[in-house]
Amino acid sequence: MKYVVDRIENNIIILENLKDKSILEIPKDKINFLVKDGDVLYYDNNKFRLDLETKKKRIELIKEKFNKVKKKDL
Secondary structure (H helix, E strand, O other), X not given: OEEEEEEEEOOEEEEEEOOOXXXXXXXXHHOOOOOXXXXXXXXXXXXXXXXXXXXXXXXXXHHHHHHHHHHHHO
């Protein structure tokens, strides 16, 4: 299962499931590495892991969409 870090509030990390858009809230201490908004995590074998490749692809897709919208406005 893959999630994107939507936000971090106090000691809670709010994750959005990339497949069904459901929300999952987990205590910050469940993850033993630093995360920030927009990071992509996958959950496997009862552990969360950082997915840098998926994050990179999401950033590129967002940039492409932004550039398309920007060109339409010109």
